[in-house]
Amino acid sequence: MPDTQVRAALEKLPHFRNLPRELLDALAAGSRVLELRAGETIFTQGTEPTGFFAVLAGAVRVYRISPDGREQVLHHLRAGQSFAEAAVLSFGRYPAHAIATEDDSRVVEIGAATFLKLFREDPRLSAAMVGSLCMWLLSLVERIEELQVASAPSRLARYLLRLPATGAKDPLMVELPMAKKELAAHLAIAPETLSRLLRRWQDSGVVETRGRHLALLDSRVLIAIADREGEEAS
Amino acid sequence: MPDTQVRAALEKLPHFRNLPRELLDALAAGSRVLELRAGETIFTQGTEPTGFFAVLAGAVRVYRISPDGREQVLHHLRAGQSFAEAAVLSFGRYPAHAIATEDDSRVVEIGAATFLKLFREDPRLSAAMVGSLCMWLLSLVERIEELQVASAPSRLARYLLRLPATGAKDPLMVELPMAKKELAAHLAIAPETLSRLLRRWQDSGVVETRGRHLALLDSRVLIAIADREGEEAS
């Protein structure tokens, strides 16, 4: 039975980690793993939820299309993160689109029917979902803080400083989780502005860029830029 | 016993409305009503949660102070809305400040200890909390959408169009729930820009302003401004 794969997947999710065996088994029975290539759709804005999802491998983008056709990226998700919980629990329709953004992405879908039944019966599962929703809240609040900062340099500096370090920490290395074009949209600035900011900082020795890999050479300057309303280096 | 007041207050909250009697009674036992004047503090960023809250009357502002001292308003709350659920359920500290912004505001505090005990025992209560958290998620996502729109006219138009109508609907009347200065901060624009936008729209007959009361005379133009990347009325 293929459920062992699903079961193992569920166990690894942060918010399901502490659930008892039998509950995980029951959840697994109503779940399935999807294998996706870059660009494949997971669900579509406005449709009725068949379940909620968690990323096992690869990456997923959640975005909305506004009435006039512009695309607004709400979130980028990587292994261990779940999404569309609220659609299943409360909204009754997906409020956004979701697609895989990398080849060989794997996503587990926790079926709505099974899940809702268990959710109503078992307080441990509802507690787990509450934890999950709270994490979402926190990340959205941080996102709002980021966007409320007026100047583009501030927004970018804040964003860079919040990225998880990859590898060494003295010359602090980070990796952009998306294309620069998308990052620009995420920060609500034009791609050209993003490019110029990085260029300027590179020229003044604050950062060093190699594709999506950045070295934050002088984080004190970056912190100053993030805190003030945006400013020069040196 | 003064619990009848608390009890009646809890009954009116949207997410507690469907809870059974005994559960409401138990919650009420751990809750209390606060009477506040404008400017009085409800809780402070970083402190340990004593409970979460719901507005019964008046208004509450939730805001954060960033490292450099600027104030970022996260939300304005009115009767029926609850807040700080996540602080109690998950974070273990208040992630923001909350103050009353009107005289004679009334707020009910649902004590953390009592609440958490009931929450862990009763799936109906956890379901109610999930509903509450989902509402928060939705409003934050809308807020992000609002902020991601580049132009100031768009952001303002969107905001105005989402305000609930007060009174008549043909000349659509709305009321700003906060001072214009604060609204400007909310939309991440300068107060002067806000003033000039409203002036321009008034001159072109799109809106009519009388203090915090606005008449949206031509919502089609407003919708166009909201959808495009912001532009003239003519």
Add this chain to the structure above:
DNA sequence: CGGTGCGTTGACATTTCTCAACTGTTGTGG
């Protein structure tokens, strides 16, 4: 009646966007 603070208005500086051209990389089909 003077103070305090919001809201408005004007002039100006600056940031940021837009448009356009050019580069470099990637992937595809011949």
Add this chain to the structure above:
DNA sequence: CCACAACAGTTGAGAAATGTCAACGCACCG
């Protein structure tokens, strides 16, 4: 394997939006 298309990224120049600074009117409050 190469040529070419497609697209992200960069750079420049000019335009437009927005912020800043400063002054003033106006209401509210002691």
